[in-house]
Amino acid sequence: MRLDDLLGRAVLVFDGAMGTMLQARGLPAGACPDLWNLERPDAVVAVHREYVAAGAQIIETNTFGATPARLAHYGLADKCHAITVAGVRCAREAAEGRALVAGSMGPLGALVEPLGELTFDEAYAQFAAQARAFAEARPDFIIVETIADLNELRAAVLACKDHAPSIRIIAQITIDPSGRAFTGTDPETAGLVLQSLGADVIGFNCSVGPDLLVDAVARMARVVRVPISVQPNAGLPLLTPDGTTRFPMGPEEFAAYGPKLVAAGASLVGGCCGTTPEHIRRLRAAVEEMKPTGQPGPLSETLGLASRTRSLFFVEQNLPVVIGERINPTGRKLLTRDIKEGAFARVRDEAKKQVAAGAAVLDVNVGVPLIDEPAAMAQAVRVIQGAVDVPLCLDSPNADALEAGLKACVGKPLVNSFSLEEGRAEAVLPVAKRYGAAVLGLTIDERGIPASAQQRLEIARRLVAAAEAYGIPRHDVVIDPLALTAGAQQAEARETLRAIQWITDELGVRTSLGVSNVSFGLPNRPFLNAVYLTMAVTMGLSMAIMNPLEERMMDTVRALRLFLNRDRNARVYMQEVGPKRLVHTVEEALKIAAGEGRAASPGAAGIPAAKGTSAADDTSAADGARAADGARAADDTSAADGVRVAADTPATAGTPVADGTPASTAPALAAATAPAPDAGVPGPDPAGDALGRRL
Amino acid sequence: MRLDDLLGRAVLVFDGAMGTMLQARGLPAGACPDLWNLERPDAVVAVHREYVAAGAQIIETNTFGATPARLAHYGLADKCHAITVAGVRCAREAAEGRALVAGSMGPLGALVEPLGELTFDEAYAQFAAQARAFAEARPDFIIVETIADLNELRAAVLACKDHAPSIRIIAQITIDPSGRAFTGTDPETAGLVLQSLGADVIGFNCSVGPDLLVDAVARMARVVRVPISVQPNAGLPLLTPDGTTRFPMGPEEFAAYGPKLVAAGASLVGGCCGTTPEHIRRLRAAVEEMKPTGQPGPLSETLGLASRTRSLFFVEQNLPVVIGERINPTGRKLLTRDIKEGAFARVRDEAKKQVAAGAAVLDVNVGVPLIDEPAAMAQAVRVIQGAVDVPLCLDSPNADALEAGLKACVGKPLVNSFSLEEGRAEAVLPVAKRYGAAVLGLTIDERGIPASAQQRLEIARRLVAAAEAYGIPRHDVVIDPLALTAGAQQAEARETLRAIQWITDELGVRTSLGVSNVSFGLPNRPFLNAVYLTMAVTMGLSMAIMNPLEERMMDTVRALRLFLNRDRNARVYMQEVGPKRLVHTVEEALKIAAGEGRAASPGAAGIPAAKGTSAADDTSAADGARAADGARAADDTSAADGVRVAADTPATAGTPVADGTPASTAPALAAATAPAPDAGVPGPDPAGDALGRRL
Ligand SMILES: [Zn+2]
Numbered sequence A, B: 001m002r003l004d005d006l007l008g009r010a011v012l013v014f015d016g017a018m019g020t021m022l023q024a025r026g027l028p029a030g031a032c033p034d035l036w037n038l039e040r041p042d043a044v045v046a047v048h049r050e051y052v053a054a055g056a057q058i059i060e061t062n063t064f065g066a067t068p069a070r071l072a073h074y075g076l077a078d079k080c081h082a083i084t085v086a087g088v089r090c091a092r093e094a095a096e097g098r099a100l101v102a103g104s105m106g107p108l109g110a111l112v113e114p115l116g117e118l119t120f121d122e123a124y125a126q127f128a129a130q131a132r133a134f135a136e137a138r139p140d141f142i143i144v145e146t147i148a149d150l151n152e153l154r155a156a157v158l159a160c161k162d163h164a165p166s167i168r169i170i171a172q173i174t175i176d177p178s179g180r181a182f183t184g185t186d187p188e189t190a191g192l193v194l195q196s197l198g199a200d201v202i203g204f205n206c207s208v209g210p211d212l213l214v215d216a217v218a219r220m221a222r223v224v225r226v227p228i229s230v231q232p233n234a235g236l237p238l239l240t241p242d243g244t245t246r247f248p249m250g251p252e253e254f255a256a257y258g259p260k261l262v263a264a265g266a267s268l269v270g271g272c273c274g275t276t277p278e279h280i281r282r283l284r285a286a287v288e289e290m291k292p293t294g295q296p297g298p299l300s301e302t303l304g305l306a307s308r309t310r311s312l313f314f315v316e317q318n319l320p321v322v323i324g325e326r327i328n329p330t331g332r333k334l335l336t337r338d339i340k341e342g343a344f345a346r347v348r349d350e351a352k353k354q355v356a357a358g359a360a361v362l363d364v365n366v367g368v369p370l371i372d373e374p375a376a377m378a379q380a381v382r383v384i385q386g387a388v389d390v391p392l393c394l395d396s397p398n399a400d401a402l403e404a405g406l407k408a409c410v411g412k413p414l415v416n417s418f419s420l421e422e423g424r425a426e427a428v429l430p431v432a433k434r435y436g437a438a439v440l441g442l443t444i445d446e447r448g449i450p451a452s453a454q455q456r457l458e459i460a461r462r463l464v465a466a467a468e469a470y471g472i473p474r475h476d477v478v479i480d481p482l483a484l485t486a487g488a489q490q491a492e493a494r495e496t497l498r499a500i501q502w503i504t505d506e507l508g509v510r511t512s513l514g515v516s517n518v519s520f521g522l523p524n525r526p527f528l529n530a531v532y533l534t535m536a537v538t539m540g541l542s543m544a545i546m547n548p549l550e551e552r553m554m555d556t557v558r559a560l561r562l563f564l565n566r567d568r569n570a571r572v573y574m575q576e577v578g579p580k581r582l583v584h585t586v587e588e589a590l591k592i593a594a595g596e597g598r599a600a601s602p603g604a605a606g607i608p609a610a611k612g613t614s615a616a617d618d619t620s621a622a623d624g625a626r627a628a629d630g631a632r633a634a635d636d637t638s639a640a641d642g643v644r645v646a647a648d649t650p651a652t653a654g655t656p657v658a659d660g661t662p663a664s665t666a667p668a669l670a671a672a673t674a675p676a677p678d679a680g681v682p683g684p685d686p687a688g689d690a691l692g693r694r695l
């Protein structure tokens, strides 16, 4: 078996630090390390050889700073190509076929907008220049690393995909001791976004030691199906009295974390700053006998959307997801005027108000006639992402506007929409795939909107197939079976509800609906909309595009979540907690699932009205109090982690887990997705129950 | 094959009039015809022989007036037994094995309470006396005939079942030229109630000619599975100038209606007043080659409840049925006091108000401690049936109170409730079966209320089996999976919803729920109740026990019926018509089904928002107008027929019928229950779609 066939099946070991090793060989402080690929290739090859001799199975080229922008600090901007190609040559020479070569691509050293001055296109051009050199030199991987800004990572991954399309990409984010990147991105969000963008391996490097990365690896492992890599520093750097930096963790201590990182989900391990060939030798020995867990994350087949900092997974406990519809100029004069004039204060305001009211996603539509809609869409995305931290739903019939929004959007948005109308899928799907977005498909074909649920289902099948043909996985496809006006198409109001169930049951995808159209022309529209929303959610609707500022609609969502047992102890409904947060952190959701396993088990089922169960009642009250405490504890940590996920995935879950499941590790989450044989609430068809079969 | 094996498989012909034939043989006007069984058996036998010679396959004994009460007019009250036994002997002698013998049992000649002075028990005793004689004489049938009062018919059928349990019962009601009995009972209600009481053959005789009975037979045929018999007079009687009565229809004209009656659904035909052996000879010849339609009525496997005058079938178009819950003293001081004092004006008032608000069934609970609850229940039933014409739901934990209510209730009520608690099914089910009631089973077993949907389903299976073991058919069983308090048993609020679906899908029975309990202890209860009701109906709930005076709940029901396409053109929702009637006549429902077949067919599906469908839109608008006209026309006739049924039955229907189906005959109704292959809205599982699979 060739070494690169082992990816994901065996634990592979990277090398360690390069710069300090070159300094030890005479590289002056302040000199350009990458230039040695051309000037002192013997030294570079020698360092590589030390790591290969120590057992490294993948060695990184000495090209970390070889983008033109970084080389410009040394007046070497025009040497990007030569240095990069020479770096790969040095590594190949040292590897002698005993190690794979990963072409290193580091940060630009300047922040990308909106954090800094560099435009996204400028960043992209920098990475593209180095990627073209790698495309020629052909390392086994390009490793994009030591970058903390998710937007900069996006630019790098896109540039590699475009300019070195046949070379596998390892994308590594750098996080703080807090567990997040300094820009706020958490491990799940990094995993979700980078995987959607097409990275082949995702992970972490630098900044902190292995002790602080075990949990980050475990969190990322929940959401990705690709291998995870991790290259810690030799501990947190200490400044010594003489002004130099010292890394406190010796080889033995460092290597002791190897098995923990692998157990948490990593299948590629290595070292970053402060590590030496001895660290790597010990590390290789520590993990030599281990296998990667090899499990795709329990949420890796679940629809997830993300802002820059947070992820929202469409697990049962978080449904229905409210998508705020108010950033849309249709029928709104002031908003239309503002967008036409390029004034986005009202857009920002609508974003904040909707999120405060409970919207978990915001629809963004800037469709004003005769404007530069792509520019307006990009600007709206930037303004909204500067104001709130929820994922976006980019809404336009204009494919160019969608592309501009996708490029501007940091995170994983939903593209609204495509259909089977002439040319629409072909225009939208490749762009959505390129930027790693989920897609919303409308059940419209060449002939328009069909009459029946059956025809809607047939179109939905074709929509899913079309998305899959462009490489968008099925779980990233959302189907909108279109709510029509009950006043004019009364039978179809029911057909749409049926279609929700059939599409959910057969295709296993999430569904969305803009419900307000259903009441057009009828009296008491808000009331009718709330009833129809209730029916749709009962039939399995996953998300509603609606106005979160309408109290009646939000009250309805809260009541639905109460009755569907997705609002544990009615906390949100009772408004016992401050903000009306309608989605759960993964810890909350795990506690809910575990608590439900208890409450619903035959022994503990308490029914006050029924005879002979009062003792059980006392038990369940105690359980309730415990669960509430647990949820509050999870709340406290949620500010730090900020991930909104829940325990069961649509593909396999549904049955609450049994008691005693640990609540904060990846294996626990995996356990939550397997049916618990002794759970009290088994359905006749536990497998079909995955999406709740409507409930 | 023996003659009586042909019942229901061949058309059988009865004899004709007896009294006029005896008069022709010398019976003096004003004399007791039945006495001739003892005094002139030769003449009686001779008349029977004429009919047998004419081709009659069933001859009726000369015992029509031989109940003690009727014989008392001639001072012969003590001759009931002798005359009845002799009547059977005469008929057997004449039949010589070539005809079956039906023992005739006529009306008492005095009205039963509440219409007259005779108590139900007194009427029962009269019929029981004659039934005991028949039990000894053993005719092939007892034929209860020429009775217009459904309550008197109930007494007669119960007496025959009790005192001649092995003899088959033919029960015939007498209707006016209006198509109803003079007491208001319509043909469907007569069929529904008499079949539930256990009559083996049901039909009509006397009062009108065959021309006016074809439609009545067709209407009854919709709802019964037993054979239908019909014995018209020889036309409507004319008073001649000399003061005698003349029947205008000659043998040829009379016999010409035979095939029409058989085509309408009758399988036993004969003559009543004014018919002669020649009428019967012609009739036999006219139907000799015909087969009975042999089809059980399309609504015969559908839950139906009835007042004295009207029937309510639980077909999809009529769901959810609102059961008014307000006649219940729990927590109501004034109502408690009234019931304790035997004052029922408040009960009457609650009945009227609830029906005016849209209740289609009324729950009757008089559970006040320390009262004679059976007496109170019977009195409440009488008072309510005197005030409104909707079916009742008799609600008590006291089996004696249920029995008293059942005896007092004219029509087909629902018994609320039985369960698997110790002794409860054994106490309730035999009584319910005896009085022909439907039964509501609570999912409670020996251990109380279970926690999970699965356990509720398992109990529901046992409830259905228990009812069937007592001879109550499955479609007369309603299951209540019990809504618990979401504040205390949050997971179970969802389990109850799941149970509705599972019980409906697996057992094919109707479900009921008292929803208000779900919100106990939570803020904004009416809002929560409406949301939960919406979820339950979406999951397939058939009926809700609720407060129809709560506008929000009734608005919710109306909105649900709109979105489920059960309120054609939103007529009720839009309040375009006066009373907010929430159930349909059979004609309305047929028009809805036919109209829907049009509107939902792919060609006519109009979607204004979609391209290329504006022409189709015009079509569907025209269809809508036509359907509205049709519905209004049906409205006009509904005062006359008053039957509340709809087109599709839970057992087989679901797919709308195609266009062009005639809308007012029994075959049309049968057609409506078969899937239309070209209908526009086929499901992936048309069979499973019968109950709408929740929709
Ligand atoms: Zn580092």
Ligand SMILES: [Zn+2]
Binding pocket: B205, B206, B207, B233, B272, B273
């Ligand atoms: Zn007659």
Ligand SMILES: [Zn+2]
Binding pocket: B016, B017, B145, B205, B206, B231, B271, B272, B273
């Ligand atoms: Zn007669």
